[in-house]
Amino acid sequence: MNLKELYQEIILDHGKNPRNLRKTDNFNKDAKGYNPLCGDKVHIYLKLNENKKVEDISFEGQGCAISMASASIMTSLIKGKEEKEVKEIIKDFLEMIKEKESLNTKLLEEDEKTKLMCLSGVKQYPMRVKCATLSWHTLISAIDKSQNEINIKSKEI
Amino acid sequence: MNLKELYQEIILDHGKNPRNLRKTDNFNKDAKGYNPLCGDKVHIYLKLNENKKVEDISFEGQGCAISMASASIMTSLIKGKEEKEVKEIIKDFLEMIKEKESLNTKLLEEDEKTKLMCLSGVKQYPMRVKCATLSWHTLISAIDKSQNEINIKSKEI
Amino acid sequence: MNIDDIKKEFPIFSNKVHNNDLVYLDSANSSQKPLVVVDRIYDFYTKEFSNVGRSVHYLAVAATNLYENTRTSVQKYINAKDKNEIVFTKGATEAINLVASTFGQKYLKEGDEVLVTELEHHSNYVPWHYLRKSKGIKIEFSEVNENGEVTLESIEKKITKKTKIIAITHLSNVTGAILPVKEITKLAHSKGIPVLIDGCQSAPHLKLDMQDLGCDFYAISCHKMYGPTGLGILYAKKKWLEELPPYQGGGGMIGEVKKEDITYGDLPNKFEAGTMATAQVIAFNESIKFLNKIGIDNIIKHENELIEYGQELLRKNNSVKLIGNPKNKGAVLSFTIGNIHPHDIATILDEDGVAIRAGHHCCQILHEKLGLVATARASLGVYNTKEDLDKLNSSINKCKKIFE
Amino acid sequence: MNIDDIKKEFPIFSNKVHNNDLVYLDSANSSQKPLVVVDRIYDFYTKEFSNVGRSVHYLAVAATNLYENTRTSVQKYINAKDKNEIVFTKGATEAINLVASTFGQKYLKEGDEVLVTELEHHSNYVPWHYLRKSKGIKIEFSEVNENGEVTLESIEKKITKKTKIIAITHLSNVTGAILPVKEITKLAHSKGIPVLIDGCQSAPHLKLDMQDLGCDFYAISCHKMYGPTGLGILYAKKKWLEELPPYQGGGGMIGEVKKEDITYGDLPNKFEAGTMATAQVIAFNESIKFLNKIGIDNIIKHENELIEYGQELLRKNNSVKLIGNPKNKGAVLSFTIGNIHPHDIATILDEDGVAIRAGHHCCQILHEKLGLVATARASLGVYNTKEDLDKLNSSINKCKKIFE
Numbered sequence A, B: 001m002n003l004k005e006l007y008q009e010i011i012l013d014h015g016k017n018p019r020n021l022r023k024t025d026n027f028n029k030d031a032k033g034y035n036p037l038c039g040d041k042v043h044i045y046l047k048l049n050e051n052k053k054v055e056d057i058s059f060e061g062q063g064c065a066i067s068m069a070s071a072s073i074m075t076s077l078i079k080g081k082e083e084k085e086v087k088e089i090i091k092d093f094l095e096m097i098k099e100k101e102s103l104n105t106k107l108l109e110e111d112e113k114t115k116l117m118c119l120s121g122v123k124q125y126p127m128r129v130k131c132a133t134l135s136w137h138t139l140i141s142a143i144d145k146s147q148n149e150i151n152i153k154s155k156e157i
Numbered sequence C, D: 001m002n003i004d005d006i007k008k009e010f011p012i013f014s015n016k017v018h019n020n021d022l023v024y025l026d027s028a029n030s031s032q033k034p035l036v037v038v039d040r041i042y043d044f045y046t047k048e049f050s051n052v053g054r055s056v057h058y059l060a061v062a063a064t065n066l067y068e069n070t071r072t073s074v075q076k077y078i079n080a081k082d083k084n085e086i087v088f089t090k091g092a093t094e095a096i097n098l099v100a101s102t103f104g105q106k107y108l109k110e111g112d113e114v115l116v117t118e119l120e121h122h123s124n125y126v127p128w129h130y131l132r133k134s135k136g137i138k139i140e141f142s143e144v145n146e147n148g149e150v151t152l153e154s155i156e157k158k159i160t161k162k163t164k165i166i167a168i169t170h171l172s173n174v175t176g177a178i179l180p181v182k183e184i185t186k187l188a189h190s191k192g193i194p195v196l197i198d199g200c201q202s203a204p205h206l207k208l209d210m211q212d213l214g215c216d217f218y219a220i221s222c223h224k225m226y227g228p229t230g231l232g233i234l235y236a237k238k239k240w241l242e243e244l245p246p247y248q249g250g251g252g253m254i255g256e257v258k259k260e261d262i263t264y265g266d267l268p269n270k271f272e273a274g275t276m277a278t279a280q281v282i283a284f285n286e287s288i289k290f291l292n293k294i295g296i297d298n299i300i301k302h303e304n305e306l307i308e309y310g311q312e313l314l315r316k317n318n319s320v321k322l323i324g325n326p327k328n329k330g331a332v333l334s335f336t337i338g339n340i341h342p343h344d345i346a347t348i349l350d351e352d353g354v355a356i357r358a359g360h361h362c363c364q365i366l367h368e369k370l371g372l373v374a375t376a377r378a379s380l381g382v383y384n385t386k387e388d389l390d391k392l393n394s395s396i397n398k399c400k401k402i403f404e
């Protein structure tokens, strides 16, 4: 996939109209992500119910089309999943962006995978990989609440 | 002159038997010189009489053949000269070592100049130039007593 | 050397980027290198290599002479009074850290003020911040006006009795504003305040004259000046180098070393601890020669034409907004395009071989002031041409289309 | 790659010195560079040059990847646990200054002790001396024995309750003694004391394994390791890099920068302020590849043979006195010849193309202990041969003749 196609797809689908760009009422988990290199910022809000299922997820933030689209796609895929499942999806996505050809998880539908694969074009642009992964790393830290603010520079991708 | 010739002459003449390697009794001017690069050390003692004539000059120190020979030759040439003359000779020598082809001063005999010119071979060895000039710079500072210890590294040559 | 034809001195331009000619507009970040500089590095390593200043063998002596020759060339190029006022560092960042650390150590105490500007690069702010943390000094910021300039007046306004040093950029790497550094220095000196100038962006583009400027410290990045990476220059007036304590400690900068005490070497050795960037220093002499061969007046004329031309183009391009409109402007064109994020702009332009930078350009304080997270920046070098700016403009148009 | 034939990988050896073949015996000062390294610099500057980490355009991305590849190669070469434990500096001197400055700032107070040895290079003493001046710490010296070694026992003897860090050389650049650094580290750690190792002389010659050594800090000079000048490496355990405050401040090492406060970036960026020595880092990857291609075991075997051979030759040469007789000896042969001053020796040998170093080798304390102002030093690299040592020996004989 060449980069301009990537831009077309993402922008048409999510960049211009990001889903879940708001603040969840009564969220019970949240975390902020920041990429000091380009100034991208994201704040993820999560509402897990007693069964650790994602009742709602949303985000606020500012950033480039890739980071906004990535957050938008991510939040729309994650809703309704269980915490364990969320972690599997994140892992699968991060591995795909880093090195793998495709997504392996059985937890996503084919059309959902296709959406995510749109982001794989950034592989050739390591700097932009950070844009695509910021919201995902932030989601991990929201779930784990290990760190409150995540600084993407430390991440491999 | 190639370097081995230089070594022969100087060593034969002064390196092995340095003149004035002692401490002048009742000296009235002195200064220490040090080359941190190679550890050469020299201490010049000067006795000027009321007419500012060099009644005695001597040195103590340790260093390479070139620095010892240089100090030896210098002290033997300077004895009996007036302060003003000493300064002129120093200037002439330092200019010769730095850039000029020959010595211009009228204050030295031809055979004295020949001795000094033996040292001109170090020109091709900027690091060794410092060995040849250490005692001369130190003599200046003894006369001027501006600095007590002179650190050759700061000098151009 | 004809400046309109200078690209051919830079081998990189015979390479393709994404199958396009390279339109390099990121020189404020780092400049490309003319062949003479690269050749010099090659020759030095393959024919003449030795460490300098320590050994007395043939290669070491030759290398030492070459090394010191560059110092003399730099001295002449920037018209410093004494060659020992030139200290080689690993970059401008180190040069500024050197001054902040040693000056701070000796002269600053709690409550003292350091005056910087809102235009400063992080390299001219973070080192002072350390002193804020360690010594309780204050950092004051002269304001940038709506044209992206810092005026003499805005400096004057912030000078107090407690101002102990003024540290300012010569040429902003974002707005391109050229500061009235000579006037600022005069003003500062009339109040007994020393001045450090961050000359990273000015050094490759303006005529440098330390004696005329009169400043106390001037920091330069050689890699932005058509020279090798890993090398910078600190110019400092001799009296400062004499008075300031040494910075890093190690080989080559000492006098006598005993178990109880240590004395330091003379200038500039006192500030050049350890093995220096020998090959880089030696090659930088070729950068200076290269600049001299073109002539700084020709460079200024050429680059001014480009800036005019570029500003004109971008001004006419609607939804493109130029950042800063200083009267005196250097070789930097920062801009935004509507709501398109600068990183997206940079990535899309890159597909056409147009290399610009996007981000805060190490000037977060300025960006916060401007209310922007990031900007796109096209910056110029001697090798740029009007065609490069045309390509920039048409690539911007493509980018706008994608985001329409 | 056949180690007996390795000279041909180094273009410098096809040049003449005073009409003689170059016999380079000054590698402890700085090593010569194999062609692959020089070529890499050339190619990078002429085909791929860009600054790293900041821009998102094609060249910048490629350069950033290359830069980080070297970090990974270094990590593997020295068997560090994490690539972010590798910090690029301008040299070993800066690496040690970085540790002394930041560690001192955070952990040392008046009366605390830093333990070094009498073998230390000025680069591993002056930075600690600064803390003696600024903080009133004490510096203790473990004694060197008559073989020019520092033993575990002599370290143990000097450890007190106040010892806060031990900073020692791995391989003496004068006596060639290889210190029992693993055992020293173990001992130190059993008392809760961190250990810094000056690995300048060991890095090019010994097998490096940080995880096996267990040390806290390890400083390397790339230019002694067949790499470019202006580059060094600090290995530090992650926990230290996390806990220590940053060293120089500037671009690339920050998190968020506000007028009131600053946060710092993550590892290793926190310690890599400003534009780094990009080309040098990228080229150093070729040095590592070169070393790997020969294989460190082959290097050790080759160099051990040379040391044996050289020691034998010089021992048999009367009036030549070897300095130090350590059981475990690295690639350094220091000597004196009767009363001939080492600088005279070096100059005379140079006429024959034999490049050695004379002086105190930045080890004045050791020389004072030895009662010598200076020594002559022949030091070895992979490219040396027995013939080189034969030439050294015959040139020494000429020198003796002159001074007979």
Ligand SMILES: Cc1ncc(COP(=O)(O)O)c(C=O)c1O
Residues within 6 Å of the ligand: C250, C251, C273, C274, C275, C276, D028, D029, D091, D092, D093, D094, D121, D123, D124, D169, D171, D172, D173, D198, D200, D201, D221, D232, D362
């Ligand atoms: C043992 C030792 N330590 C430290 C250094 C300093 O290394 P550099 O000058 O590369 O910073 C050297 C080399 O000069 C050395 O031999």
Ligand SMILES: Cc1ncc(COP(=O)(O)O)c(C=O)c1O
Residues within 6 Å of the ligand: C028, C029, C091, C092, C093, C094, C121, C123, C124, C169, C171, C172, C173, C198, C200, C201, C221, C232, C362, D250, D251, D273, D274, D275, D276
């Ligand atoms: C204005 C300004 N100051 C300081 C710096 C820092 O220079 P360097 O990164 O070469 O140390 C730069 C460049 O990055 C700059 O543009």
